[in-house]
Amino acid sequence: VGFSVFMIVFEIALGIMLIIGARPKFTSWAFFLLVGFFTILTGFTYLTGYVPTEATFFEFSKWVPFQETNMKVTDCGCFGDFIKLQPRTSFFKDIVLLFPAFFFLWKPGKMHQLFSAFARGVIVVLGVVGLTLYCMSNYVWDLPHTDFRPFKEGVDVAERKALESEALDNVEILFYRMTNKTTGEVVELPYEQYLQEFKQYPKEEWTLEQIKTEPAIPQTKISDFEIQDIDGNDVTDDILLQEGYHFLIVAHKIPDEIELQTQTVYDTTFIVDTVMLTELDSIVYVKRVGDVSSTEVQVEKYLFPDYYTRRYSEVVNPVMEAAQAAGIPVLAVTSIADPAKIDDFRHATQSAYPFHLADDILLKTIIRSNPGIVLWKDGTVVKKWHYKQLPSFEQIEAAYLK
Known part of the structure; x- marks a missing residue:
């Protein structure tokens, strides 16, 4: 959580510095490194859509046409739950931001400046302090100021879950996409045609993917x-x-924390005696304690x-x-x-x-x-x-x- 708060404050503070032109050289380098890092990250995430599950990213010969289901991360966390961007959108956004990043790095003196140097410094410091306190108030002292998550106040979770489940049950299979495990060949067949020809694509040789219609109601964590x-x-x-x-x-x-505690366990040995009852001409069994031994054992106790x-x-x-x-x-x-x-x-x-x-x-x-x-x-x-x-x-x- 601490790192997340740091990144949020850093990115917004950097945006403020870009707007008012504070410390041009530092701001130029920080902006370039930040955009460069996220370009690589979002680019890698987007390109994994071309990598089948049985291949690694660097096995380029096994890449297949883009499939969203191949991506391990399906949305960008740039704006949290407020705005969800697909990795492709986020990647191209970072590509666009690289142009001003290179320009400012090349000519930081061209960055416009507002107010005096002292005023810019005060604005940045107050911004960092204010943003830090606001971010901390959203998880240390209280809940987030605005809840963009599916379980926000006022949501009928029971109804929404039923609707999402029904929508998921009503999706239709459009076609099947088969990928040859050896050659990487991709074959797409309509649903009806696949039902007639599926024996030509044994699972030992082909990976199978169902391409379905999107649910009428978007699926959420509900x-x-x-x-x-x-x-x-x-x-x-x-x-x-x-x-x-x-x-x-x-x-x-x-x-x-787990603490090992010593406990004493007692083991009792019983002896069975026979007693003759002469008046009844019968034998009864009587159990008595023969010996009591104790053993110390280690048991786990949660603290x-x-x-x-x-x-x-x-x-x-x-x-x-x-x-x-x-x-x-x-x-x-x-x-x-x-x-x-x-x-x-x-x-x-x-x-x-x-x-x-x-x-x-x-x-x-x-x-x-x-x-x-x-x-x-x-x-x-x-x-x-x-x-x-x-x-x-x-x-x-x-x-x-x-």
Whole structure:
């Protein structure tokens, strides 16, 4: 996260310096190196669309016509979720930016300048400080100022997931693209023709790709919204279709350390005696303790940092306990799949609500806080809070539980 903030501040500050003409030589070199680096990066990403899965990037003889599915990265992160650029678009954007980069590098004195040198310096310093504080406020102290992610407040996740699933089921296969594993030959056949000739293209010799129509509704991370309970049972529908208000505590990561502790395990040996009962003329078996031995074994115990457990015991749990007392369901979801770790964490934080499991990337997409608190109603996201901005239950009840 720290590196991401640095790059954001650096790029915007560099843009300010270009606009006002601050420190022309430094700005020219910084602009050139930045654009040059991203040109190589986006160019590599775009060109991987020509590289089949069974070949490496530098096996040029095996390259095939461009296929978007060959790319490991399908969109550029230049503007985050605000504007998603395809690698090709981003690559050509960087190519265009190389022209002014070379020009400023060649003649930095031609860069126009606004204000005095002192004023330009003050603007840059204030800009860097202001941008740094703003970026930190968007993840250290609070949630991002504007949420461009699919799980933003007001979204009916249950409805959107159903629509995306239906749209994906309704896509049609247009044609099949086969690539010969030996020669690199590419053959494209319409769907109906492929069904008649598929035996001519055995999978041992050809890689197969289905080319389908685009879903009528674009797919988002909501399609990946899947949650399991601690036993691995799918509880996604139970959460999305739950009526009324409920809280979801999102923890994409639970930091921990493993400590080996010594425990004494006792092993008891029993002896069985026979006793003759003369009055009944029968034998009964009597078991008595013969020996008790002890063995010391090393067991793993999860320990959690105080700074993290306090987020629950002092901030989150008091609010959730009040919510549960008012009859509002509460559950937590994390990416940790170890039941022993979850059990230790629940005891360490005295968390009286169940923990479920989900993918960590999905959880980061839902909310940028660890933990983050999400208020739902009938499958819709009502409100999200960073744990440092979580109000009391009374305030939540007055503002949102209507």
